[in-house]
Amino acid sequence: MFSGSSTFVSEVDQAFLFILIISVIFFLGITFAMIYFVVRYHHKKNQTVSQSSGNLTLELLWTVIPTILVLGMFYYGFIGYRHMKTIPPDALEIQALGRMWSWLYTYENGYQTDTLTVPLGKPVKIRVESADVLHSFYIPAFRIKQDAVPGMKNYVWFEATETGIFDIFCAEYCGDRHSYMLSLVKVIPQEEYATWYDGTAQFAPAAGPAGDAERKPGSRGPMLVKIKGCVACHSIDGAPLVGPTFKGVFGHQVTVITDGQEREILADEEYLRRSILEPQADRVKGFENIPMPLQNLTEDELAEIIAYIKELQ
Numbered sequence: 001m002f003s004g005s006s007t008f009v010s011e012v013d014q015a016f017l018f019i020l021i022i023s024v025i026f027f028l029g030i031t032f033a034m035i036y037f038v039v040r041y042h043h044k045k046n047q048t049v050s051q052s053s054g055n056l057t058l059e060l061l062w063t064v065i066p067t068i069l070v071l072g073m074f075y076y077g078f079i080g081y082r083h084m085k086t087i088p089p090d091a092l093e094i095q096a097l098g099r100m101w102s103w104l105y106t107y108e109n110g111y112q113t114d115t116l117t118v119p120l121g122k123p124v125k126i127r128v129e130s131a132d133v134l135h136s137f138y139i140p141a142f143r144i145k146q147d148a149v150p151g152m153k154n155y156v157w158f159e160a161t162e163t164g165i166f167d168i169f170c171a172e173y174c175g176d177r178h179s180y181m182l183s184l185v186k187v188i189p190q191e192e193y194a195t196w197y198d199g200t201a202q203f204a205p206a207a208g209p210a211g212d213a214e215r216k217p218g219s220r221g222p223m224l225v226k227i228k229g230c231v232a233c234h235s236i237d238g239a240p241l242v243g244p245t246f247k248g249v250f251g252h253q254v255t256v257i258t259d260g261q262e263r264e265i266l267a268d269e270e271y272l273r274r275s276i277l278e279p280q281a282d283r284v285k286g287f288e289n290i291p292m293p294l295q296n297l298t299e300d301e302l303a304e305i306i307a308y309i310k311e312l313q
Protein backbone atom coordinates (compact mmCIF):
# COMPACT_ATOMS: atom_id res chain seq x y z
CA MET A 1 0.00 0.00 0.00
CA PHE A 2 2.82 2.38 0.85
CA SER A 3 5.27 1.53 -1.87
CA GLY A 4 6.01 4.39 -4.24
CA SER A 5 8.54 6.11 -6.42
CA SER A 6 11.05 7.01 -3.71
CA THR A 7 12.18 5.68 -0.34
CA PHE A 8 10.36 8.55 1.42
CA VAL A 9 6.90 7.65 0.16
CA SER A 10 6.00 5.12 2.87
CA GLU A 11 7.14 7.35 5.76
CA VAL A 12 5.40 10.46 4.50
CA ASP A 13 2.21 8.64 3.59
CA GLN A 14 2.06 6.85 6.93
CA ALA A 15 2.45 10.13 8.82
CA PHE A 16 -0.20 11.68 6.60
CA LEU A 17 -2.60 8.78 7.12
CA PHE A 18 -2.02 8.83 10.89
CA ILE A 19 -2.94 12.53 11.08
CA LEU A 20 -5.84 12.07 8.70
CA ILE A 21 -7.37 9.23 10.74
CA ILE A 22 -7.08 11.19 14.00
CA SER A 23 -8.61 14.24 12.34
CA VAL A 24 -11.51 12.24 10.92
CA ILE A 25 -12.22 10.59 14.30
CA PHE A 26 -12.28 13.99 16.02
CA PHE A 27 -14.34 15.55 13.27
CA LEU A 28 -17.00 12.85 13.56
CA GLY A 29 -16.86 12.84 17.38
CA ILE A 30 -17.28 16.61 17.66
CA THR A 31 -20.04 16.72 15.05
CA PHE A 32 -22.06 13.97 16.75
CA ALA A 33 -21.54 15.43 20.23
CA MET A 34 -22.77 18.78 18.94
CA ILE A 35 -25.91 17.29 17.39
CA TYR A 36 -26.55 15.22 20.52
CA PHE A 37 -26.26 18.28 22.81
CA VAL A 38 -28.56 20.37 20.64
CA VAL A 39 -31.28 17.72 20.89
CA ARG A 40 -30.66 16.54 24.46
CA TYR A 41 -30.47 20.00 26.03
CA HIS A 42 -33.09 21.72 23.94
CA HIS A 43 -34.63 24.57 26.00
CA LYS A 44 -38.19 23.22 25.69
CA LYS A 45 -37.22 20.15 27.72
CA ASN A 46 -34.79 21.97 30.02
CA GLN A 47 -36.28 25.04 31.61
CA THR A 48 -33.78 25.41 34.44
CA VAL A 49 -30.09 26.12 33.94
CA SER A 50 -27.51 24.29 36.00
CA GLN A 51 -23.84 25.20 36.39
CA SER A 52 -21.09 22.74 37.16
CA SER A 53 -17.39 23.34 37.63
CA GLY A 54 -14.25 21.31 38.26
CA ASN A 55 -14.04 17.74 37.01
CA LEU A 56 -10.57 16.36 37.48
CA THR A 57 -11.13 13.21 35.45
CA LEU A 58 -12.47 15.11 32.46
CA GLU A 59 -9.75 17.74 32.63
CA LEU A 60 -7.04 15.11 32.76
CA LEU A 61 -8.59 13.24 29.85
CA TRP A 62 -8.83 16.23 27.53
CA THR A 63 -5.29 17.24 28.35
CA VAL A 64 -3.52 13.90 28.30
CA ILE A 65 -5.18 12.32 25.24
CA PRO A 66 -4.56 15.24 22.85
CA THR A 67 -0.99 15.59 24.19
CA ILE A 68 -0.27 11.95 23.40
CA LEU A 69 -1.81 12.27 19.94
CA VAL A 70 0.14 15.43 19.12
CA LEU A 71 3.36 13.84 20.37
CA GLY A 72 2.60 10.89 18.11
CA MET A 73 2.25 13.24 15.13
CA PHE A 74 5.48 14.93 16.10
CA TYR A 75 7.22 11.58 16.37
CA TYR A 76 6.22 10.50 12.87
CA GLY A 77 7.03 13.92 11.45
CA PHE A 78 10.40 14.12 13.13
CA ILE A 79 11.49 10.62 12.10
CA GLY A 80 10.67 11.50 8.49
CA TYR A 81 12.36 14.90 8.73
CA ARG A 82 15.54 13.43 10.19
CA HIS A 83 15.67 10.83 7.44
CA MET A 84 15.24 13.54 4.81
CA LYS A 85 18.00 15.68 6.30
CA THR A 86 20.54 12.86 6.69
CA ILE A 87 22.28 12.54 3.37
CA PRO A 88 23.92 9.17 2.66
CA PRO A 89 27.67 9.70 2.13
CA ASP A 90 27.63 8.01 -1.28
CA ALA A 91 24.96 10.32 -2.70
CA LEU A 92 25.43 11.80 -6.17
CA GLU A 93 25.31 15.56 -6.14
CA ILE A 94 23.33 17.65 -8.62
CA GLN A 95 22.53 21.34 -8.47
CA ALA A 96 18.97 22.47 -9.18
CA LEU A 97 19.00 26.17 -9.98
CA GLY A 98 15.65 27.94 -9.93
CA ARG A 99 15.28 31.09 -11.99
CA MET A 100 12.43 32.96 -13.64
CA TRP A 101 10.92 30.62 -14.92
CA SER A 102 12.73 27.35 -15.38
CA TRP A 103 14.89 24.82 -13.56
CA LEU A 104 18.45 24.12 -14.60
CA TYR A 105 20.30 20.99 -13.47
CA THR A 106 24.08 20.97 -13.30
CA TYR A 107 25.89 17.68 -12.71
CA GLU A 108 29.30 17.14 -11.13
CA ASN A 109 30.90 16.62 -14.56
CA GLY A 110 29.59 19.94 -15.87
CA TYR A 111 26.57 18.61 -17.76
CA GLN A 112 23.58 20.91 -17.78
CA THR A 113 20.05 19.79 -18.59
CA ASP A 114 16.50 21.06 -18.29
CA THR A 115 15.26 17.58 -17.34
CA LEU A 116 16.69 16.04 -14.21
CA THR A 117 18.18 12.64 -15.01
CA VAL A 118 18.98 10.30 -12.12
CA PRO A 119 19.85 6.64 -11.61
CA LEU A 120 17.46 4.16 -10.05
CA GLY A 121 18.18 2.99 -6.52
CA LYS A 122 20.98 5.41 -5.75
CA PRO A 123 20.80 8.34 -3.33
CA VAL A 124 20.86 11.72 -5.06
CA LYS A 125 21.57 14.96 -3.23
CA ILE A 126 20.04 18.03 -4.82
CA ARG A 127 21.53 21.41 -3.99
CA VAL A 128 18.56 23.73 -4.37
CA GLU A 129 19.57 27.28 -5.22
CA SER A 130 18.01 30.34 -6.77
CA ALA A 131 19.41 32.82 -9.28
CA ASP A 132 16.80 35.49 -8.61
CA VAL A 133 13.70 35.21 -6.42
CA LEU A 134 12.14 32.56 -4.15
CA HIS A 135 11.27 29.27 -5.83
CA SER A 136 10.55 25.84 -4.41
CA PHE A 137 11.74 22.53 -5.80
CA TYR A 138 8.89 20.05 -5.56
CA ILE A 139 8.64 16.43 -6.71
CA PRO A 140 5.26 15.15 -5.49
CA ALA A 141 5.91 11.55 -6.57
CA PHE A 142 9.01 11.44 -4.34
CA ARG A 143 7.35 13.40 -1.50
CA ILE A 144 10.07 16.03 -1.39
CA LYS A 145 9.94 19.80 -1.44
CA GLN A 146 12.63 22.35 -0.71
CA ASP A 147 12.63 26.13 -1.03
CA ALA A 148 15.19 27.79 -3.28
CA VAL A 149 16.23 30.98 -1.50
CA PRO A 150 18.57 33.52 -3.12
CA GLY A 151 21.89 33.47 -1.26
CA MET A 152 21.16 30.25 0.63
CA LYS A 153 22.53 26.79 0.00
CA ASN A 154 19.63 24.45 0.67
CA TYR A 155 19.58 20.76 -0.09
CA VAL A 156 17.28 17.78 -0.26
CA TRP A 157 17.93 14.17 -1.20
CA PHE A 158 16.00 11.17 -2.45
CA GLU A 159 16.45 7.69 -3.74
CA ALA A 160 14.18 6.71 -6.61
CA THR A 161 12.71 3.21 -6.41
CA GLU A 162 10.99 3.07 -9.76
CA THR A 163 12.05 3.98 -13.29
CA GLY A 164 9.92 6.47 -15.16
CA ILE A 165 9.28 10.16 -15.69
CA PHE A 166 7.83 12.27 -12.89
CA ASP A 167 6.74 15.90 -12.59
CA ILE A 168 8.77 18.66 -10.99
CA PHE A 169 6.98 21.86 -10.02
CA CYS A 170 7.90 25.21 -8.58
CA ALA A 171 5.87 25.42 -5.38
CA GLU A 172 6.54 29.05 -4.47
CA TYR A 173 4.85 31.85 -6.39
CA CYS A 174 7.66 33.54 -8.31
CA GLY A 175 6.02 35.87 -10.81
CA ASP A 176 4.12 35.90 -14.11
CA ARG A 177 5.03 32.50 -15.47
CA HIS A 178 5.33 30.65 -12.18
CA SER A 179 2.70 28.14 -13.26
CA TYR A 180 4.75 27.29 -16.36
CA MET A 181 7.86 26.58 -14.34
CA LEU A 182 7.50 22.85 -14.97
CA SER A 183 10.17 20.27 -15.33
CA LEU A 184 10.61 16.50 -15.26
CA VAL A 185 12.75 13.97 -13.48
CA LYS A 186 13.72 10.93 -15.48
CA VAL A 187 14.74 7.85 -13.50
CA ILE A 188 16.81 5.36 -15.52
CA PRO A 189 18.61 2.13 -14.59
CA GLN A 190 22.14 2.58 -13.19
CA GLU A 191 23.96 1.12 -16.23
CA GLU A 192 22.07 3.43 -18.57
CA TYR A 193 22.86 6.35 -16.29
CA ALA A 194 26.57 5.53 -16.34
CA THR A 195 26.56 5.62 -20.16
CA TRP A 196 24.65 8.86 -20.16
CA TYR A 197 26.95 10.40 -17.60
CA ASP A 198 30.09 9.39 -19.49
CA GLY A 199 28.76 11.24 -22.50
CA THR A 200 28.82 8.29 -24.83
CA ALA A 201 25.09 8.68 -25.32
CA GLN A 202 23.75 11.25 -27.76
CA PHE A 203 23.48 13.99 -25.13
CA ALA A 204 26.02 16.77 -25.40
CA PRO A 205 27.19 18.87 -22.48
CA ALA A 206 26.10 22.49 -22.73
CA ALA A 207 29.66 23.70 -22.76
CA GLY A 208 30.45 21.20 -25.52
CA PRO A 209 33.49 21.31 -27.74
CA ALA A 210 33.90 24.68 -29.39
CA GLY A 211 35.35 25.12 -32.86
CA ASP A 212 34.02 21.81 -34.11
CA ALA A 213 34.43 22.30 -37.84
CA GLU A 214 31.65 19.89 -38.78
CA ARG A 215 29.09 21.71 -36.77
CA LYS A 216 26.73 24.20 -38.42
CA PRO A 217 26.61 27.59 -36.60
CA GLY A 218 23.45 27.82 -34.53
CA SER A 219 22.98 24.06 -34.26
CA ARG A 220 23.44 24.24 -30.51
CA GLY A 221 20.94 27.11 -30.32
CA PRO A 222 17.83 25.02 -29.60
CA MET A 223 19.61 23.36 -26.67
CA LEU A 224 21.14 26.60 -25.40
CA VAL A 225 17.89 28.58 -25.33
CA LYS A 226 16.50 25.84 -23.07
CA ILE A 227 19.54 25.49 -20.81
CA LYS A 228 19.95 29.24 -20.48
CA GLY A 229 16.28 29.61 -19.67
CA CYS A 230 15.43 31.96 -22.58
CA VAL A 231 12.38 29.91 -23.61
CA ALA A 232 10.69 30.62 -20.29
CA CYS A 233 10.08 34.16 -21.58
CA HIS A 234 10.57 33.90 -25.37
CA SER A 235 8.73 31.53 -27.67
CA ILE A 236 10.17 30.29 -30.96
CA ASP A 237 6.78 29.89 -32.65
CA GLY A 238 5.53 33.47 -32.81
CA ALA A 239 3.48 33.55 -29.58
CA PRO A 240 4.31 36.47 -27.31
CA LEU A 241 5.06 35.35 -23.75
CA VAL A 242 6.58 37.63 -21.12
CA GLY A 243 9.07 38.69 -23.76
CA PRO A 244 8.70 39.03 -27.54
CA THR A 245 8.93 35.88 -29.65
CA PHE A 246 12.23 35.02 -31.28
CA LYS A 247 10.44 34.09 -34.48
CA GLY A 248 10.90 36.67 -37.20
CA VAL A 249 12.68 39.34 -35.12
CA PHE A 250 15.80 39.26 -37.20
CA GLY A 251 15.79 41.66 -40.11
CA HIS A 252 12.59 43.40 -39.04
CA GLN A 253 11.84 46.81 -37.56
CA VAL A 254 11.34 46.80 -33.80
CA THR A 255 9.89 49.65 -31.76
CA VAL A 256 12.03 50.11 -28.69
CA ILE A 257 12.28 52.56 -25.84
CA THR A 258 15.77 53.93 -25.38
CA ASP A 259 16.31 56.32 -22.47
CA GLY A 260 12.56 56.99 -22.34
CA GLN A 261 12.40 57.80 -26.08
CA GLU A 262 10.49 55.63 -28.51
CA ARG A 263 12.32 54.76 -31.71
CA GLU A 264 12.26 52.31 -34.61
CA ILE A 265 15.29 50.16 -35.04
CA LEU A 266 16.33 47.42 -37.46
CA ALA A 267 16.89 44.14 -35.62
CA ASP A 268 20.26 43.22 -37.04
CA GLU A 269 22.93 41.10 -35.45
CA GLU A 270 24.29 44.07 -33.53
CA TYR A 271 20.85 44.77 -32.08
CA LEU A 272 20.31 41.14 -30.99
CA ARG A 273 23.70 41.09 -29.35
CA ARG A 274 23.01 44.32 -27.46
CA SER A 275 19.52 43.11 -26.43
CA ILE A 276 21.08 40.07 -24.82
CA LEU A 277 24.18 41.65 -23.28
CA GLU A 278 22.58 44.91 -22.16
CA PRO A 279 18.89 44.08 -21.86
CA GLN A 280 18.09 47.47 -20.34
CA ALA A 281 19.57 49.52 -23.22
CA ASP A 282 16.64 49.17 -25.64
CA ARG A 283 13.39 47.97 -24.11
CA VAL A 284 10.98 46.47 -26.66
CA LYS A 285 7.74 48.46 -26.66
CA GLY A 286 4.88 46.53 -25.08
CA PHE A 287 7.28 44.35 -23.09
CA GLU A 288 8.99 47.05 -21.10
CA ASN A 289 7.43 46.20 -17.76
CA ILE A 290 9.35 43.05 -16.98
CA PRO A 291 13.10 43.42 -16.84
CA MET A 292 14.96 40.84 -18.86
CA PRO A 293 17.55 39.28 -16.55
CA LEU A 294 21.22 39.63 -17.39
CA GLN A 295 22.55 36.51 -19.03
CA ASN A 296 25.70 34.69 -18.23
CA LEU A 297 26.85 33.57 -21.69
CA THR A 298 30.20 32.81 -23.23
CA GLU A 299 31.08 34.42 -26.56
CA ASP A 300 30.58 31.07 -28.29
CA GLU A 301 27.17 30.54 -26.70
CA LEU A 302 26.08 34.05 -27.64
CA ALA A 303 27.13 33.49 -31.26
CA GLU A 304 25.25 30.17 -31.35
CA ILE A 305 22.06 31.71 -29.96
CA ILE A 306 22.18 34.65 -32.35
CA ALA A 307 22.76 32.34 -35.32
CA TYR A 308 19.77 30.31 -34.20
CA ILE A 309 17.51 33.36 -33.74
CA LYS A 310 18.45 34.49 -37.26
CA GLU A 311 17.16 31.17 -38.60
CA LEU A 312 13.79 31.51 -36.92
CA GLN A 313 11.95 33.29 -39.71
Ligand SMILES: [Cu+2]
Pocket: 098, 099, 101, 134, 135, 136, 170, 171, 172, 173, 174, 178, 181
Ligand atom coordinates in the same frame (compact mmCIF):
# COMPACT_ATOMS: atom_id res chain seq x y z
CU1 LIG B 1 9.56 29.53 -9.38
